[in-house]
Amino acid sequence: MAGPYKWKHGRQGFFSRWTEPRKAILNLLRRTSKHMSAKEIYTSLHRYYPGLGLTTVYRTLDLLARMGIIQKFSFGDGQARYEFKSNSKTEHHHHLVCSQCGKIIDYTEFTEEELKLIQKIENTLEKKYDFEVQGHNIEFFGLCKDCR
């Protein structure tokens, strides 16, 4: 009896095969500027990959999120939304969410002041609450141009 099989494991042992569905889903999120839900991703890709199933979309999104490649958000409209997570700090951004129509606007204009303060706050929190800060979600909600 042979010993256990060995696999070329994918990045960080999260998966072992970089398949078509996975590529397609990540590429879509890479390209789009939208904050897409699983259903939207499925509908968008199903056109080119008729075999693709919604289950695989959910599984892949979970996988990519666990790997830290994409970020999952709950904006409060009942479905999770995802976006590609750039590793460059300059592309980090926050959100403006219209509480009327649900539109989401990316907000990227950070001042030095802002960046420093956030860093300072995170340090304070780590000490005060013995909490390891991994990231933050900052959103401003209100009424967008069209919903005023």
Place this chain on the structure above:
Amino acid sequence: MAGPYKWKHGRQGFFSRWTEPRKAILNLLRRTSKHMSAKEIYTSLHRYYPGLGLTTVYRTLDLLARMGIIQKFSFGDGQARYEFKSNSKTEHHHHLVCSQCGKIIDYTEFTEEELKLIQKIENTLEKKYDFEVQGHNIEFFGLCKDCR
């Protein structure tokens, strides 16, 4: 045939009767420091109000949120959570969310610097995006003391 009936309308025309279930739900949220879900509120109150239905809890939470008395949150654990919204600025707070166990910690220690900067950012956003800011959600996520 008499003309249309006239009603003493409740605050801002959102409702017309300040009933027992409504009082009970608001009072619970007023007292607790937790961030409770509809189900949790239902379970907690059902003990004292055996007639209370989960549907009424959902309806009342929606009502109170629309009135601006409570705030609805989506922390990403699959169910909405609610908390009483103090009108005093000193009680405004942000959240630390443990991505492992879901624990939510209120964070209230704001510096002058922090408050001013947030105000400044909101003003910038209003102009730049023609967006009427009504509030913000700021959360830091990571690992709590027990989950490190």
Place this chain on the structure above:
DNA sequence: ATTGAAAATGAAAATCATTATCATTAATAA
């Protein structure tokens, strides 16, 4: 006190996003 319109309620059914099952297919080390 009685009446009748409208509001509020709760049980049950419906909806909708997400997850679990399971049988099938694809990939690949041996």
Place this chain on the structure above:
DNA sequence: TTATTAATGATAATGATTTTCATTTTCAAT
């Protein structure tokens, strides 16, 4: 090739929230 595991997708199950609908409650007008 073959044996073994990974990946997939159809389907069923789950769980939170909403909708429907029949009943009860409230209250202004009589």
